[in-house]
Amino acid sequence: MTPDFTSLKSKLLAALAAAAGLAVVATLITNVTLGSVGRTVADLASDTLATSAGSARLAEIGQAIRVDVPALGDARTRFDRENAMRRLDGHFAALRDQLAAGAGPAGGFPGLTQVLSGVEANVLELDRNVSRRFRLAEARKENTARLNRLHGDFLLEIDPLLVDAQFNVQSALETGDGAAVEEPWRRGRVAREVRMTEALGRLHASANLAVGMMLRGVGETDFRMIENLRGRLSEAVEEGNTSAELLAGNASTITLRQIWSDIAGFASGPDSLLDRRLAESGLLAQSIQLQETNSALLKELGDIVAGAVRETGRRSSAASQRIGEIIVGGRLFNALGTAVLLALLVLFSYVFVRGRLFRRLMQVLSSMRRIAAGETGIEVAVSGRDEIGQLADAVRLFRDRSHALDLRARELRETNATLTHEVARRRQAETDLRETQAELVQAAKLAALGQLSAGIAHEFNQPLTAMRSYAHNAIRYLDREDVEKCREKLGDIERLIKRLSASSNHLKTFARRPQEVLSRHDAMEVLTNALSLFGERIAREGVRVDIRHPDHSVHVMTEPALLEQVLVNLVSNALDAMGDTPAPVLKLRVSETAKLARIRVEDNGVGLDEATLGKLFDPFFTTKPPGEGLGLGLSISYNVIRDLGGRLDVRARKGGGVMATVELFKS
The missing domain is CATH 1.10.8 (Helicase, Ruva Protein; domain 3)
Incomplete structure (x- = not known):
């Protein structure tokens, strides 16, 4: 493939190759100069670091010996003596390692071996002295x-x-x-x-x-x-x-x-x-003299280390002076090379970059900005076979595709507006449906209250009749001035009034519209409230009620009015199903698992077949005679329990009758 020397890449590579050649030549000369500096610095660093490290280590070990020798001489127990001697043995081992590593005469520490031998012999004599003192003291x-x-x-x-x-x-x-x-x-x-x-x-x-x-x-x-x-x-x-x-x-x-x-x-x-x-x-006294001798030997050790450090400093000064002379020459050469490179770069920038490259690139950039601002019909007046010409071709392609994208974006905005209108319409329909469901629930409550009206009237008439009798008797006792008997009858009247007030409040709570916020309630308490509405009917029809529940409270997250409406509907259906049963039994169960609470309503009535169970939750489906039901009770109950986050299940019992189960999450 023949290279294209008209491209910017080839021109830039040629210019860079020339600059790189000059840089390589300058680098080679600099490397030769710095090589000498590097060798000198390396030798100096090796010598200085070795001497400094050896001096620091020797000073550290000497100080440790200076501390531990008095500890050995002043030891009060054999344990103290053994510990001090163990530490000193470690120090002497470290000194021998330091000597083996090159801290001897050849390493710049003349006379060190003799001093260390004297220190070690002194310490051994001091240890024997302390040992004899211990024997005499004992x-x-x-x-x-x-x-x-x-x-x-x-x-x-x-x-x-x-x-x-x-x-x-x-x-x-x-x-x-x-x-x-x-x-x-x-x-x-x-x-x-x-x-x-x-x-x-x-x-x-x-x-x-x-x-x-x-x-x-x-x-x-x-x-x-x-x-x-x-x-x-x-x-x-x-x-x-x-x-x-x-x-x-x-x-x-x-x-x-x-x-x-x-x-x-x-x-x-x-x-x-x-x-x-x-x-x-x-x-x-001998121990004191030995310690003084040891101090003198350690001082001599310090003098040896200080002399080695001074000698290293002298050599470092001479090497630094030689390095300074080499660096001055290198700086002069680097300054000359840098000036030549800068002159070439200025010439290249003025002739090639400003005239051939920068002007055409700015024309392409101006066209790109106008296209990005949304202008149409922009002409890109730059051409050529090099990279800038290819960039101009790409800008023209971008202009054409941008126009097509604008048309597509306009279509998408119109489609989005249509979808937004449809979403709003469906949300309104969902809101209307929820309001209708709430009205149906309220209507079902009122219908249930209507069906229970005879029992409710009986529930109110009995206390009222008793109150009238108690009031009559209280007047008679008052005429006889029997205040205690009169007070007793008035107390009975007050008790009946509280009973009527509780029943009235329960009916008012049952009939109100439910709240949208769920709260924590006792499942057995809600079931008891629902069952209380059927007290007169259960007694009239001779239904035996079998209630079983845990000893502790089982709480669920619910709206109590909605849950009570569902349980009223289930209990009402169970009583209706047992209308012709010779020995009707209503079983009510409250149980729980790790996460769920279950409320079960069972009857021993006529039961349901498979076909009926499949349609049980359909709206307006009922098995009752005309005029006794609309077929909305179970459908509404199913939706209510689902909205509460639970599940309603109705199935036939093996021995006859129906078993309805409400499952809700515990709280």
Whole structure:
């Protein structure tokens, strides 16, 4: 296929190819320039990022070690020590990983390995120091507890001995059995008992003093104070040993002297509490010194990291200066290339776009606007084989089709007006039909009231007759001045008036025109109201009424007057069907499902055949003799229940009679 060089596409492609060629040349030169910049930036970024990342990580780990070393040195329990050591082991593992990743001497951190080895060795020595302190502290606590128990045993043992010694001294001073005692013997006995008492007292004081100084010493941390206490403790123990030797001849002090020997054992020898406390204080001082050494090593680590960062900054400054020189040259070249491209674009726009392309395109656009504004007979004076000429051909085609569409739109508007008139006419017919149906429902109500007029008259006559009798009796009682009897009869009259008022209100409610708004009502209450209109007829015809319903209320969404009219019609039909039945039974049922409520009216009358059931809801169809019905009751009832959103079903019972069911949605 031979290319068409007269088309706009070919001309634009040629111009774009020339501009693209210049752009490619400029791009190649720019890429060569920027390639050097990129390599320099990449090397700088790699070096800087590696050093920065390593420095940040080393600083982070160093700070963590700086925090956890005091925690190890000040650990109060083995759990605290193990936790601190576990964290420090993790820090050292992270440092070894950092060294393996290139943060050693080759990575810009000279001397780092030696510092880290020193820090790790320092921490291990501190851990051993803390472990020894824990063992000494545990032994000190155990020996202190033993010392307290021994001191308690000592007090329990010496108190009775002191009492006995005082008693013996008193006895020696007195004369026994009234007999004369030789004076030298009595004096010798008194002297022995006094020495015994003095030795016990001095031993008691020495033991209390020794225990007190040892307990005070285990709580001290000052070396000089502990040494002072140890010297005074030696004197107290020596004095206690002297007192114990004076008691060696007394068999009753064997246990006391043994307890004192155990107490004195904590003042010197391998179980010396003060010696253990001195060792523990020495370890504590060593721990402080180790922590200070660790701080110095971590400071040296920080200095190494800071030096690496400074060196990286120096290299970055030199690289930035070199990059700046390259970028200046690139900017000059880009400015020159941009100026050349702009000159070519201006020349192309003036010669080709303005003269050949823009003018013809504006002519086509003007014609399109006039056609869109609704003008007819527009001539499109642009032609040619290029894309603008093809666009002009398309505009002419659009003009012709737009004219055809205008004609079609005019026809559619006329058709739409006709349909609108027909819809309005049918809506009016629907409104008239609804009004006619409402009139038929009202007429059916009045017809039902007419059929029930005899029963209603009987329902009113009975109370009126009774009221007349009660009024006559009340006058008689009033003449006799029997006020209580008169008040009783007036109460009976008031009760009958309320009964007549309720019946009258029910008839008035039944006869009113129904409302269009549905509301929530008890289905059993509506059925009871409908049944009350047939009370006199049911009694007169001997109909047994069987009513069954749930213990709770079953509510439906309905217009109560319309639903009562339907139920009156169904009950009336049932009573009519049982006119010649020997034992008429009217069954009324109210039941429910999850969503529906059912009201059922059953009779045991003559029933209906299949042909009659098929025509039952047809208007003006009736099975009653002429003059007793128009055949509109079931037809109206069917439409009423349908408008209420429910369903009316009438079918023959198996044992004879008819079963009518009203289904409505529960509320």
